[in-house]
Amino acid sequence: MSSRLRLLLAAVGLLALAWLLLAALDRALALAQRFMGLPTGMRWLVGGVLLLVALAGAGLGVWWLRPRKPRTPVVAPDRASLEARIERLREADTDVEELRKELGELDRRRESDRTYLAVFGEISTGKSTLIAALVPGASPERDARGGTTRDVVTYETSAWDAPWTVADVPGSSEADGETRERLAREEALRAHAVIYVCAGDLTRTQGDELRWLGDFGKPLLLAVNKADQWTPDELARILSRVREQAGGVPDAVLAISAGGEERFTRRLPDGSTEDVTRRRAANVQPLLDALRQLLAPGSAALEAQRQNAVLAGLHERTGERERAWRGVEAERIVRRYARRAVVGAMAAVAPGSDLVIQGALATGMVRALAALHDVRVTDVEIDNLLRQVRMTLRTGTSVALAVAGNALKAFPGLGTLGGGVLHAFAYALIFDSFGRALAATLAERRTLDQEDAGERMRELLGEAGASRLRHLAELTGEALRDR
Numbered sequence: 179m180s181s182r183l184r185l186l187l188a189a190v191g192l193l194a195l196a197w198l199l200l201a202a203l204d205r206a207l208a209l210a211q212r213f214m215g216l217p218t219g220m221r222w223l224v225g226g227v228l229l230l231v232a233l234a235g236a237g238l239g240v241w242w243l244r245p246r247k248p249r250t251p252v253v254a255p256d257r258a259s260l261e262a263r264i265e266r267l268r269e270a271d272t273d274v275e276e277l278r279k280e281l282g283e284l285d286r287r288r289e290s291d292r293t294y295l296a297v298f299g300e301i302s303t304g305k306s307t308l309i310a311a312l313v314p315g316a317s318p319e320r321d322a323r324g325g326t327t328r329d330v331v332t333y334e335t336s337a338w339d340a341p342w343t344v345a346d347v348p349g350s351s352e353a354d355g356e357t358r359e360r361l362a363r364e365e366a367l368r369a370h371a372v373i374y375v376c377a378g379d380l381t382r383t384q385g386d387e388l389r390w391l392g393d394f395g396k397p398l399l400l401a402v403n404k405a406d407q408w409t410p411d412e413l414a415r416i417l418s419r420v421r422e423q424a425g426g427v428p429d430a431v432l433a434i435s436a437g438g439e440e441r442f443t444r445r446l447p448d449g450s451t452e453d454v455t456r457r458r459a460a461n462v463q464p465l466l467d468a469l470r471q472l473l474a475p476g477s478a479a480l481e482a483q484r485q486n487a488v489l490a491g492l493h494e495r496t497g498e499r500e501r502a503w504r505g506v507e508a509e510r511i512v513r514r515y516a517r518r519a520v521v522g523a524m525a526a527v528a529p530g531s532d533l534v535i536q537g538a539l540a541t542g543m544v545r546a547l548a549a550l551h552d553v554r555v556t557d558v559e560i561d562n563l564l565r566q567v568r569m570t571l572r573t574g575t576s577v578a579l580a581v582a583g584n585a586l587k588a589f590p591g592l593g594t595l596g597g598g599v600l601h602a603f604a605y606a607l608i609f610d611s612f613g614r615a616l617a618a619t620l621a622e623r624r625t626l627d628q629e630d631a632g633e634r635m636r637e638l639l640g641e642a643g644a645s646r647l648r649h650l651a652e653l654t655g656e657a658l659r660d661r
């Protein structure tokens with residue numbers, strides 16, 4: 179667009195704006211005149227409403243501009259309780275080697291006088307290239323393809339008269355790279371400080387990652403890499419957008435060029451071609467300056483936050499293993515009680531005596547499952563729960579019997595076990611449904627939530643899949659043969 183045309187357009191725009199302002203002023207004056215012409219009562223009413231609207235607008239503005247509270251940092255459980263949980267898992271034959279190693283590494287780093295720094299971020303943002311620029315002599319593998327770094331690799335160096343260990347980690351957000359991403363996150367927790375590398379605007383996932391890191395309260399720098407790709411104007415705009423997207427989470431947002439190499443094919447005057455590798459100039463000085471300032475207190479001063487982050491990560495990992503172990507254990511308990519219910523159903527001699535036997539068994543199962551999930555239950559709570567289960571079964575028994583009847587036709591072997599098998603099978607289905615429902619409620623809600631357990635049980639009774647029925651048929655057969 180020629181500059182004359184641009185000038186003309188700007189002049190037209192200004193004129194239009196001035197005209198609009200005049201029109202608005204004229205309208206405001208007309209309204210004011212009409213307002214003054216109103217009878218006194220109406221004037222008060224309209225004035226009052228206008229004032230209320232203005233106050234509400236001002237209130238909204240103040241709320242919108244209020245200073246945001248900093249996010250509360252993650253608080254980890256204390257070490258002793260974590261150790262006790264890990265020990266309990268070990269006693270239950272769960273593999274806790276990895277968790278213990280993490281505790282060992284925590285101590286090893288605490289006792290060393292090194293400062294640990296992790297370079298974290300999405301694939302291909304230039305983390306390995308940055309390490310090569312930060313650590314003299316380090317040559318981690320770098321490539322334009324995402325997912326080049328496959329493992330955590332540490333490099334030792336020294337800076338500002340102190341020993342440092344810098345970790346290069348696999349990039350996040352790689353397709354099928356969950357395991358590597360996990361390794362990267364664990365290493366980020368072990369560091370005193372983290373450099374988060376991006377190469378342009380932050381995506382939503384990157385923003386989430388950054389906030390996740392920020393919640394541990396450790397020194398965190400956001401490096402916007404590959405600054406050489408943009409003009410100074412573009413870079414200023416990108417930096418200001420990234421600062422906004424980062425929402426004050428990192429201690430500083432800096433533009434850098436990690437450098438690296440670029441390869442291209444050059445055509446020579448004689449028509450032939452040659453492959454050329456050219457080094458890009460690196461500029462990481464702003465990052466070094468920020469690091470120096472941020473880490474001036476020394477690694478000892480940053481150790482508490484580092485420990486907190488590692489323990490918080492361990493808490494999560496221990497929790498995952500506990501959930502898995504509880505899941506397996508709950509299945510074992512449910513299976514045990516379902517077997518007993520099968521035997522109990524066959525042993526019931528007088529009418530209704532099965533209910534007494536099964537009631538005692540159901541109480542035992544509730545207690546066992548609650549103890550497994552560390553949920554305290556009173557006798558009254560158990561009684562209430564069983565009353566509700568019986569109510570569900572008033573309609574549910576016919577469902578269970580019908581399901582069992584159909585399933586028995588599919589497992590003709592059970593027919594040879596004699597009369598009462600249908601009844602026993604129905605009890606296996608009922609106990610299995612009740613037990614699974616209760617275990618799921620306890621695991622998810624950590625309380626004996628009757629309503630939730632009842633709802634889940636109804637679902638499980640109604641939709642027993644083929645593999646579950648086969649498993650229950652086998653269980654019934656085994657229980658009856660062992661009887």
Ligand SMILES: Nc1nc2c(ncn2[C@@H]2O[C@H](COP(=O)(O)OP(=O)(O)OP(=O)(O)O)[C@@H](O)[C@H]2O)c(=O)[nH]1
Nearest residue numbers: 302303304305306307321325326327349436437438
């Ligand atoms: N233009 C430009 N390219 C860069 C810069 N830093 C790195 N690169 C290029 O970005 C690509 C990825 O670099 P890497 O260092 O392998 O990236 P990474 O983050 O370690 O990647 P992963 O290990 O896959 O997670 C390479 O082609 C680098 O040459 C930079 O400052 N400017």
Ligand SMILES: [Mg+2]
Nearest residue numbers: 305306326327
């Ligand atoms: Mg890499």
